[in-house]
Amino acid sequence: MKIGIVDMGSNTFNLLIAEVGGNGEYKPLYRSKIAVKLGEGGFSKNYITEEAMQRAFVALEAQISRIKAEYCDRIHAFATSATRNATNADEFLHKIKELFGLKVQVISGEKEALMVYKGVSLSGALGKDTSLIMDIGGGSTEFVIANKEEVLWAKSYELGVSRLWEKFNPSDPLSKEEETKLDNFLHEEVHELIEQTQKHKVTHLVGSSGSFDTFCDVISERVGNYEEVFEKSSLPFDMDALKALLNEIINSTLKERELMPHMPEYRVRMIVISALFVRMVLRHTGIASASISRYSLKEGVLFDVLHGKL
Numbered sequence: 001m002k003i004g005i006v007d008m009g010s011n012t013f014n015l016l017i018a019e020v021g022g023n024g025e026y027k028p029l030y031r032s033k034i035a036v037k038l039g040e041g042g043f044s045k046n047y048i049t050e051e052a053m054q055r056a057f058v059a060l061e062a063q064i065s066r067i068k069a070e071y072c073d074r075i076h077a078f079a080t081s082a083t084r085n086a087t088n089a090d091e092f093l094h095k096i097k098e099l100f101g102l103k104v105q106v107i108s109g110e111k112e113a114l115m116v117y118k119g120v121s122l123s124g125a126l127g128k129d130t131s132l133i134m135d136i137g138g139g140s141t142e143f144v145i146a147n148k149e150e151v152l153w154a155k156s157y158e159l160g161v162s163r164l165w166e167k168f169n170p171s172d173p174l175s176k177e178e179e180t181k182l183d184n185f186l187h188e189e190v191h192e193l194i195e196q197t198q199k200h201k202v203t204h205l206v207g208s209s210g211s212f213d214t215f216c217d218v219i220s221e222r223v224g225n226y227e228e229v230f231e232k233s234s235l236p237f238d239m240d241a242l243k244a245l246l247n248e249i250i251n252s253t254l255k256e257r258e259l260m261p262h263m264p265e266y267r268v269r270m271i272v273i274s275a276l277f278v279r280m281v282l283r284h285t286g287i288a289s290a291s292i293s294r295y296s297l298k299e300g301v302l303f304d305v306l307h308g309k310l
Helices: 050-069 089-100 109-123 161-168 176-189 191-199 211-223 239-250 254-258 271-285 297-306
Strands: 002-008 012-020 026-035 074-079 104-106 131-136 141-146 151-157 204-208 234-236 289-293
Touching (some): 026 050, 050 089, 109 151, 109 297, 141 191, 151 191, 161 271, 191 271, 211 271
Parallel strands (some): 002 074
Antiparallel strands (some): 141 151
């Protein structure tokens, strides 16, 4: 059986097509990411703009065409922060149903965090030790404290990079005053997270896809092993290299980021906030090691399919 999974995120629409066997085996066949910027210009008003809707329809047309070309037996489509908070979400979802015959499930932040956990679990990034999973999205950021056996704590914060960019509208490059203001704001917003990492004695960070893919790709190209690690579902970060890159990104200009290897055009502007967010988490939790899971929400959907829950 072939399935198509569409993750309609607040910044990018992600597609996964996979072949699923009856014995729990699976084979990814195709992946794509399309920058849609669904929440752009509407986060402060909890509204999806007409321009954003049109970008979404173009992306969905391309992704559903690919699903049909692959003769998928089932399609699962999910929407997250930008859609679940939008006052005109019903209108948006109705237009999708009209245009594509596609029923989209809008999931809560809590559900999103748990689906991210399942995706990360499928990647093999979790072990017996307690880890903090961090999934940075456009509209929200999910945190899960877990090991490969169980979830100990999970929470979704409306602190996605696109939402934060719209709120703070930082300069280029980020000034020291803006850096301090953002850092303090994020620290205050996630104080419960910091407490929970101490309570559960978290020792490791697992960065889930998104911005962490970019951090990993930039570092691996610089050290000359990009081709070797690109297809791996999970792998450790060199912490010195990661921390150096986070600082470099935070202090860089837009032009300098454009020249970084494997820096996607749609991440060039807002990855500054991602880097600052990750650095803040590492500083205030004292976590000393990190790894990446290239699997996230859409693979969490695949996990549920494999286990007969979808």
